Amino acid sequence: MTLSATSLSAEALPTVSLTTLKSALLNLICQVAYKEGDFTLSSGQHSDYYINGKQVTLHPQGGLMVGRLMLARLPQETVGVGGLTLGADPLVTAVSIAGAYSHRPITPLIVRKAAKEHGTQANIEGPSLPPNSPVVVLEDVVTTGQSAMQAVERLRAAGYSVTGILALVDRQQGGAQHYAQAGLPFEALFTVADLRARWQALHR
Ligand SMILES: O=P(O)(O)OC[C@H]1O[C@H](OP(=O)(O)OP(=O)(O)O)[C@H](O)[C@@H]1O
Ligand SMILES: O=C(O)c1cc(=O)[nH]c(=O)[nH]1
Numbered sequence: 001m002t003l004s005a006t007s008l009s010a011e012a013l014p015t016v017s018l019t020t021l022k023s024a025l026l027n028l029i030c031q032v033a034y035k036e037g038d039f040t041l042s043s044g045q046h047s048d049y050y051i052n053g054k055q056v057t058l059h060p061q062g063g064l065m066v067g068r069l070m071l072a073r074l075p076q077e078t079v080g081v082g083g084l085t086l087g088a089d090p091l092v093t094a095v096s097i098a099g100a101y102s103h104r105p106i107t108p109l110i111v112r113k114a115a116k117e118h119g120t121q122a123n124i125e126g127p128s129l130p131p132n133s134p135v136v137v138l139e140d141v142v143t144t145g146q147s148a149m150q151a152v153e154r155l156r157a158a159g160y161s162v163t164g165i166l167a168l169v170d171r172q173q174g175g176a177q178h179y180a181q182a183g184l185p186f187e188a189l190f191t192v193a194d195l196r197a198r199w200q201a202l203h204r
Pocket of ligand 2 (some may be wrong): 040041042043049050051052053141142143144171
């Protein structure tokens with residue numbers, strides 16, 4: 001089995017083409033994030049597989065890979081990326097850092113699951129942006145789509161214009177339909193079908 005995610009040299013990561021990066025990222029997801037077994041999902045549903053996105057977004061090379069690829073998918077007018085803690089935390093950070101290296105300032109916003117009860121009592125962490133600023137919601141894995149929707153609602157309540165949702169992996173279990181009904185553009189870098197096809201190719 002050849003898994004080429006880590007065969008990209010540290011020197012190549014910041015500049016290698018997005019096509020090469022995307023293929024290497026798919027290998028990395030198969031290598032470190034995709035697991036078969038008996039899992040309970042955040043929605044309460046059961047599944048015979050699980051994709052632990054944090055193994056990728058917190059991987060020493062994965063963060064930059066995801067950051068560059070997501071940055072390239074953001075509409076040009078985007079000034080911020082936000083997402084529900086915890087899965088989105090490394091995503092919004094990675095995209096913001098990739099943006100800074102590309103001279104494209106993107107403000108990262110972390111949406112808490114519950115407002116902090118002391119100190120600032122904030123439910124969104126990160127610098128405030130002007131009202132109606134265009135913000136894209138990031139998510140690591142979309143199943144029903146409910147988690148990213150919570151981030152959409154909180155960011156809208158704070159006055160931002162959420163222009164869409166961008167995920168690392170779409171499990172193809174209703175999230176896309178949920179967002180379509182809400183009139184929200186949705187894209188994922190990969191579907192679970194992409195993962196399974198690559199997994200099979202890698203294990204042939
Ligand atoms: O599309 P959904 O049905 O909402 O499921 C997907 C959500 O589940 C996971 O988060 P989890 O609830 O495990 O929380 P965590 O990120 O805090 O670990 C994942 O990071 C997504 O946010
Ligand atoms: O639905 C979920 O909770 C879920 C599924 C999955 O594969 N990965 C994840 O982080 N969450």
